[in-house]
Amino acid sequence: MLEAFILTVITAATPLMLAALGELVVERSGVLNLGVEGMMVMGAVAGFAVTISTGSPWLGVLAGAAAGLLTSLLFAVVTLTLVANQVASGLALTMFGLGLSGLIGESFVGQPGIKLQPANIPGLTDLPVVGRILFGQDALVYLSFVMIVVVSLFLFRSRAGLILRAVGDNHSSAHALGYSVIKVRYLAVMFGGAMAGLGGAYLSVAYTPLWVENMTAGRGWIALALVVFASWTPLRIFFGAYLFGAVTVLQFHAQALGIGFPSQFLSMLPYVATVVVLVAISGNRRATLFNTPACLGQSFVPDR
Amino acid sequence: MSSASADTGQLAERGPAGDGQPLIEARHIVKRFGSNTANDDVSIAIMPGEIHALLGENGAGKSTLVKILYGSLQPNAGELIWKGQAVEIASPAEARELGIGMVFQHFSLFEALTVTENIALALPNCKATPELAATIARVSQNYGLPLDPAAHIVDLSVGERQRVEIVRCLLQNPSLIIMDEPTSVLTPQEADQLFVTLRRLASEGCAILYISHRLEEVRVLCHRATIMRRARVVAEADPTVETVGTLAQLMVGTEIEHVERKRGTRRGPEAILISNLSLESQEAFGISLKNINLSVRIGEIVAVAGVAGNGQKELFDALSGETLCPREDMLIFDGEAVGMLEINDRRLGGAAFVPEERLGHGAVPALKLSENVVLTRHGTGEGITRRGFTRFGLAGEVVEAVTTLFDVRKGVDDPEARSLSGGNLQKFVVGREVQRHPRILIVAQPTWGVDAGAAAVIRQSLINLARKGAAIIVISQDLDEIFEIADRIAVISRGQLSPAEDADTLTPEKIGLLMAGGAEKKGAAA
Numbered sequence: 001m002l003e004a005f006i007l008t009v010i011t012a013a014t015p016l017m018l019a020a021l022g023e024l025v026v027e028r029s030g031v032l033n034l035g036v037e038g039m040m041v042m043g044a045v046a047g048f049a050v051t052i053s054t055g056s057p058w059l060g061v062l063a064g065a066a067a068g069l070l071t072s073l074l075f076a077v078v079t080l081t082l083v084a085n086q087v088a089s090g091l092a093l094t095m096f097g098l099g100l101s102g103l104i105g106e107s108f109v110g111q112p113g114i115k116l117q118p119a120n121i122p123g124l125t126d127l128p129v130v131g132r133i134l135f136g137q138d139a140l141v142y143l144s145f146v147m148i149v150v151v152s153l154f155l156f157r158s159r160a161g162l163i164l165r166a167v168g169d170n171h172s173s174a175h176a177l178g179y180s181v182i183k184v185r186y187l188a189v190m191f192g193g194a195m196a197g198l199g200g201a202y203l204s205v206a207y208t209p210l211w212v213e214n215m216t217a218g219r220g221w222i223a224l225a226l227v228v229f230a231s232w233t234p235l236r237i238f239f240g241a242y243l244f245g246a247v248t249v250l251q252f253h254a255q256a257l258g259i260g261f262p263s264q265f266l267s268m269l270p271y272v273a274t275v276v277v278l279v280a281i282s283g284n285r286r287a288t289l290f291n292t293p294a295c296l297g298q299s300f301v302p303d304r
Numbered sequence: 305m306s307s308a309s310a311d312t313g314q315l316a317e318r319g320p321a322g323d324g325q326p327l328i329e330a331r332h333i334v335k336r337f338g339s340n341t342a343n344d345d346v347s348i349a350i351m352p353g354e355i356h357a358l359l360g361e362n363g364a365g366k367s368t369l370v371k372i373l374y375g376s377l378q379p380n381a382g383e384l385i386w387k388g389q390a391v392e393i394a395s396p397a398e399a400r401e402l403g404i405g406m407v408f409q410h411f412s413l414f415e416a417l418t419v420t421e422n423i424a425l426a427l428p429n430c431k432a433t434p435e436l437a438a439t440i441a442r443v444s445q446n447y448g449l450p451l452d453p454a455a456h457i458v459d460l461s462v463g464e465r466q467r468v469e470i471v472r473c474l475l476q477n478p479s480l481i482i483m484d485e486p487t488s489v490l491t492p493q494e495a496d497q498l499f500v501t502l503r504r505l506a507s508e509g510c511a512i513l514y515i516s517h518r519l520e521e522v523r524v525l526c527h528r529a530t531i532m533r534r535a536r537v538v539a540e541a542d543p544t545v546e547t548v549g550t551l552a553q554l555m556v557g558t559e560i561e562h563v564e565r566k567r568g569t570r571r572g573p574e575a576i577l578i579s580n581l582s583l584e585s586q587e588a589f590g591i592s593l594k595n596i597n598l599s600v601r602i603g604e605i606v607a608v609a610g611v612a613g614n615g616q617k618e619l620f621d622a623l624s625g626e627t628l629c630p631r632e633d634m635l636i637f638d639g640e641a642v643g644m645l646e647i648n649d650r651r652l653g654g655a656a657f658v659p660e661e662r663l664g665h666g667a668v669p670a671l672k673l674s675e676n677v678v679l680t681r682h683g684t685g686e687g688i689t690r691r692g693f694t695r696f697g698l699a700g701e702v703v704e705a706v707t708t709l710f711d712v713r714k715g716v717d718d719p720e721a722r723s724l725s726g727g728n729l730q731k732f733v734v735g736r737e738v739q740r741h742p743r744i745l746i747v748a749q750p751t752w753g754v755d756a757g758a759a760a761v762i763r764q765s766l767i768n769l770a771r772k773g774a775a776i777i778v779i780s781q782d783l784d785e786i787f788e789i790a791d792r793i794a795v796i797s798r799g800q801l802s803p804a805e806d807a808d809t810l811t812p813e814k815i816g817l818l819m820a821g822g823a824e825k826k827g828a829a830a
Contacts, residue, residue: 159424159431166414166425173412176376177426178396290416290456 005249006133010141011207013245015040015199017144019223020230020237021151022195027227028155029188030168030181030295034090035075037220038097039193043068043200045101048113048211051204057116060205061140061198068197069190071097076189080182083299094220102213113209116140140202145238147195152234164188168293171300181300196220222248225274231281232291244270325388327352327480327511328373328404333382335368342368343379344535350480355502355512357522357543359555360532361755366515369532370482373513374406375399400426405473406482413457413465420453423472444471447501462612463494470501481505482513487521491611492783492816499525518784519548531555552756572602575744575775577636581629581643583622591615591799593622598794598804600775602743605766606804607790608779611819615799616748616779617660623746623777624657625650637744648683656680656742658734660749660779662726666733669722673714674699676721677706677736684740706735710761727758734762738769745769748779763789783812795819 019036026033033039046067051060075093078084116138119125124135155161167174167184175181199219204211222244229244230236251266281292326349335343343365350356360366371377373384375393384391386402393399396406413422423440424432437453444451449467457465466486473481483502487495502512502525516522522529523543531539531554539554546554581596593615600606610616621627622635629635629643636642642650647657657680659665667676677699682689688698703718710731714724721729734750750766751759767789770776779796780786786793787807794804795818802818 159429162417162421162425162432166417166421169414169416170412173414174425176396176408176412178375178398178400179425290458294416 003129003133005253008249009242009245010133010137012248013241014141014144015202015207015219016223016226016244017199017237017241018140018147018202019196019199019220020226020241021144021147021234022192022199023223023227024230024232024234024237025151025155025164025195026188026192027296028168028232028293029164029185030171030293030298030300031079031185031189032086032090032297033072033075033093033189033192034087034224035071035093035097035220036192036196036223037216037218038094039068039071039196040097040200040203040220040223041101041214041216042071042097043197044204044215045105045108045200045211046197047201048108048204048209049104051114051209052108052111055114057114057205057209060114061116061201064201064205065194065197068200069194072189072193072196075193076186079299080185080189083301086297086299098214105211105213108211109213111210113204113211115209116206138206140198140206143198148234148238155234165293168295171295171298175300175302181302185300196223199223222270225270229270229274229277231277232293243273324351326350326385327354327387329385330369330373331383331385333369333372333379333384335365335372335377335379341535343372346382346532346535346537348530348537350511350513351528352479352511353506353509354528355506355514355526357526357529358513358515358532359519359522359529359551361555361757364532364555365535366532367484370406370484370513370515373399374404374482397428400476400478401428403477403479404482405476405478405480406484407466407469407473407486408484413468415456415458417457418453419451419455419457419460419468422457422468423475426472427475439475440471443474447471447474447504448497449501463490466490466498474505478510480511480513482515484515486514487516487518491819492812495521519543519551522551523548555756571604572773574599575602575638576600576777578623579634579636581622581634583618583627583629585618585799586627591618593618594799596801598777598801600777602773602775603770604791605770605776605778605789606792606794607786607807608777608794608796608801609783609786609815609819610779610781610796612781614796614819616781616796618799619796619801620657620659620746620748620779624659651680651684654742655744655746656737656740658737658745658747658750660752662729662733663722667721667729670720672718672720673703673724673732674718676732677702680736681740686740702736702739706732706739709739710735710765727754730754731758731762734765738765741769741772741774743774745774745776746779747776749782750778750780751782751785759785783815786815787812 019040023033023036043064047060047064050063051057071093075089078089079086118136118138121135125131127135155165163174163179164184167179167181171181200216203215226237226240226244229240247266247269251263254261254266255263329349331347333343333346334341346365346369348369358366358369368377372379373393375396375398378394384393391402393402414425418432420432420437420440424430424436430436440451440453444467449471451464451467451471457468460468486498490498506512514522514526523546526543529541529543529551530537531541533555541551541554543551576599578596578598581593583593585592591614596619598606608616608619618627622629625645625647632641632643634643637650637653637655640653642653663669668679674696678688678694681702682694688695700718706712707714712728712732712735714728724732730751734747737745747766750762754762763785766776766778778786778790790807792804793807793810793815795802795815797819
């Protein structure tokens with residue numbers, strides 16, 4: 001029972017973790033991309049379509065990342081090059097993604113997909129209790145953990161990460177020092193798009209190998225909330241993703257067990273938690289200053 | 305060229321700058337922004353080891369020239385010569401590679417990052433390693449600019465932030481350091497310390513391009529001065545042989561209207577009384593006001609001097625009613641306790657307020673001037689609003705009156721506030737209140753970033769208003785301004801206010817000591 005619960009929590013948390021890690025990097029560079037849901041759903045439909053066309057879930061996963069990246073490029077051009085409002089453009093991107101994915105995916109509805117196979121290491125995977133949890137996951141689950149470490153090292157140990165944080169903290173100063181704010185932000189947005197696409201592809205290729213319209217079902221929004229919940233630090237994304245994942249799973253279990261607890265209340269919890277965290281961190285301005293990108297959501301136009 | 309052309313022979317005696325080859329030379333630089341020409345055929349040459357002043361009013365084109373030298377702007381025409389070679393400086397990174405460093409006026413630091421990380425960002429391919437931290441600690445000690453490499457910028461004072469900028473420059477081993485108004489944020493003592501560092505750098509062969517409009521400072525520090533006016537170089541001068549007056553004249557072009565001040569001998573009754581005003585700051589980095597006492601009579605101007613960030617904003621907010629006092633009798637206007645009244649009720653009683661930030665606080669950028677008039681004067685009982693309707697005709701008349709009185713230059717009759725230049729908008733926001741003839745006026749930084757001509761108009765209007773029968777508090781960081789207009793001067797330091805003393809008995813040095821934190825001792829002794 002516990003093993004089954006943990007296994008479902010992992011599958012619920014992984015897409016959140018992937019998408020939120022991407023968005024964290026985007027927001028650290030000072031860009032607020034509210035289009036996570038749209039990029040995820042594009043990743044989901046592209047992942048599913050390529051998987052059943054080629055028969056390879058691996059190609060599907062790659063296609064998912066590529067689709068997310070391409071969708072994010074649209075956002076980047078509109079907000080970075082054409083300097084449109086980021087909030088409005090992000091919302092538009094979500095609606096665009098939901099609509100276009102529905103159109104592309106129409107012929108795939110109801111078709112059986114091919115599942116990305118979980119790891120099977122003889123000896124280890126068969127261990128009681130921990131075997132399947134630790135050694136029986138698919139590659140994307142392991143990738144999500146690797147990415148936590150990679151993003152942490154990138155942000156806080158590499159020069160490129162330092163530049164990215166500097167751009168998010170004060171874009172005018174970064175420009176004055178000779179860094180290309182726009183280029184850094186393009187790269188960040190594209191990374192965020194690819195990660196959201198991966199998260200989407202996880203849903204349609206590894207989680208439930210089929211396509212239904214709007215299959216992301218609000219996970220993009222939870223990922224966005226998660227970034228704030230984690231106060232822009234990668235390690236806390238991990239805790240937040242598993243917490244939010246567990247809450248989502250509880251919804252189904254509570255219903256199955258016949259607990260008279262309204263499931264709407266549980267689906268509301270991630271957002272309530274985010275509001276609580278926001279209130280808590282805004283009380284401590286000094287702590288907020290260190291992690292919250294000061295230029296978040298502000299457009300940058302160099303004076304040239 | 306003016307009479308003050310540089311005599312090279314004389315210069316050779318004074319400093320290391322001699323005939324030799326210039327370190328950097330800009331020839332016939334032209335830079336246009338749309339129809340506006342910011343640099344028109346500008347030429348300047350800087351010698352190695354020379355402290356070279358670049359003088360000019362706001363908008364004279366100094367910043368544009370400096371940005372071209374530092375590679376953040378590209379000229380439309382003209383050439384740059386670095387150590388005898390024609391160069392193109394396409395980006396600040398290339399400028400740094402050549403050996404040009406810059407200390408910005410508005411610091412280009414990243415608040416959330418540490419000192420080490422900030423400095424690493426300016427060095428090519430450098431990561432924030434412990435070795436770099438050690439180097440920073442050593443170099444900063446060496447030059448008398450002690451710094452903690454692990455500190456976050458948020459926690460540093462303005463003076464310390466400037467040290468970070470300077471050390472960041474020094475680590476690039478520059479042959480030329482450009483400094484944009486470096487002392488505008490420093491106490492006189494901190495400025496003196498900076499001059500020691502700059503002289504030492506110059507003696508080691510580093511050239512310094514020093515941008516300032518504090519002429520006294522330029523006379524003490526600089527070997528040579530280039531003066532710009534309206535996008536052109538109008539003179540080269542030897543600042544040590546010029547007087548402040550002649551330098552100012554070169555900058556402005558005409559004799560500056562001298563502010564005329566008769567000592568306010570006839571003082572009326574007490575109009576402003578601040579007694580034991582204490583106010584806990586609600587903001588994490590705000591300054592709490594501690595037991596402030598001040599009395600101002602009709603007919604006099606009292607200046608509150610101090611380095612930025614010592615409680616000026618909090619004091620202004622408490623006086624204007626943007627923050628309410630904890631007790632109503634902490635603030636008395638004309639015998640009436642107003643400490644807990646809202647800003648408009650205070651205005652109705654005859655008070656007027658001009659905040660420091662003209663665009664965004666003093667005026668709404670996207671609104672027309674007439675609409676901005678309504679914003680501060682709708683509730684002053686002048687009939688600009690009647691039965692809930694606004695009479696824009698009347699507001700327009702106020703705009704016209706202020707425009708004539710203060711010589712506000714604008715393109716159309718009633719432009720948006722943001723389309724005015726800084727100096728003109730400042731004249732407007734001060735004029736909007738002065739034209740009401742308030743009995744009480746609280747004004748913060750009345751001439752911040754305003755050119756000398758506009759500053760003289762504003763200062764004169766404050767003096768005239770006081771003499772006609774108003775009590776005025778001027779919160780300012782500009783000591784020249786304070787000595788020009790104030791009858792009495794008090795100094796604010798860490799939220800405490802020194803007793804106001806007669807301006808004639810005070811010197812800049814004494815005020816400097818008070819600014820640096822002598823207020824507590826002084827207050828206890830008095």
